[in-house]
Amino acid sequence: MKKCVISVIVSLMLFPAAGALxxxxxxxxxxxxxxxxxxxxxxxxxFVAQVPAPAESSKTAPGPVNYVPFHRDGIxxxxxTSSRFTGSKLxxxxxxxxxxxxxxxxxxxxxxxxxxPQVTTFKVYLTQSGIEAGGSPLAGPRLEMxxxxxxxxxxxEGQDRSRVAAVNTGIKTASGNHTGCVxxxxxxxxxxxxxxxxxxxxxxxxxxxxxxxxxxxxxxVSFLLR
Numbered sequence: 001m002k003k004c005v006i007s008v009i010v011s012l013m014l015f016p017a018a019g020a021l022x023x024x025x026x027x028x029x030x031x032x033x034x035x036x037x038x039x040x041x042x043x044x045x046x047f048v049a050q051v052p053a054p055a056e057s058s059k060t061a062p063g064p065v066n067y068v069p070f071h072r073d074g075i076x077x078x079x080x081t082s083s084r085f086t087g088s089k090l091x092x093x094x095x096x097x098x099x100x101x102x103x104x105x106x107x108x109x110x111x112x113x114x115x116x117p118q119v120t121t122f123k124v125y126l127t128q129s130g131i132e133a134g135g136s137p138l139a140g141p142r143l144e145m146x147x148x149x150x151x152x153x154x155x156x157e158g159q160d161r162s163r164v165a166a167v168n169t170g171i172k173t174a175s176g177n178h179t180g181c182v183x184x185x186x187x188x189x190x191x192x193x194x195x196x197x198x199x200x201x202x203x204x205x206x207x208x209x210x211x212x213x214x215x216x217x218x219x220x221v222s223f224l225l226r
Contacts, residue, residue: 063147075224102125129147130145
């Protein structure tokens with residue numbers, strides 16, 4: 001019952017009727033215990049206000065392969081910047097031949113610098129959960145894309161929590177102006193966040209990692225899909 005009352009109060013504050021009390025006026029006229037609970041709900045980053053549903057075109061997205069076309073032997077070149085070094089480097093992801101046996105691809109990640117290239121490999125799989133990666137450009141293993149991306153969809157991996165923040169947004173990089181993108185935000189257990197964008201038919205176009213110690217970003221410069 002208390003939860004229901006809190007929802008009603010929040011709705012009144014978000015969508016006030018004509019002549020209604022302002023935000024603080026509503027709380028001032030509310031039982032102190034309920035007012036405290038409402039303030040806590042509004043400060044909770046996982047709280048989702050009951051707003052009108054997005055238009056159908058922006059509420060759901062196609063399947064995961066449309067946003068991570070890992071089966072197309074792609075080569076992606078990114079500008080890589082980090083608080084750990086000055087200037088920028090080239091980060092390249094090369095997707096190998098798709099294996100129908102286990103629905104997987106081996107990805108080679110190469111970071112080029114003035115000395116010698118830093119090369120690592122990891123596997124990407126198509127599973128019932130979506131596209132799962134054994135590694136990533138700026139972080140470790142993760143669910144790269146859920147099976148059916150939907151606005152505000154959430155999932156947990158260990159103590160990290162991810163959310164589909166948008167399914168029809170845009171971002172501009174050196175490779176072009178990308179529209180209809182899926183945006184995923186991951187809150188890291190140790191503090192910080194990862195913010196990434198996937199363009200339809202192309203894949204990952206930008207990713208940003210922010211923690212108290214490190215700030216890193218990759219932005220797509222060029223690509224080749226076969």
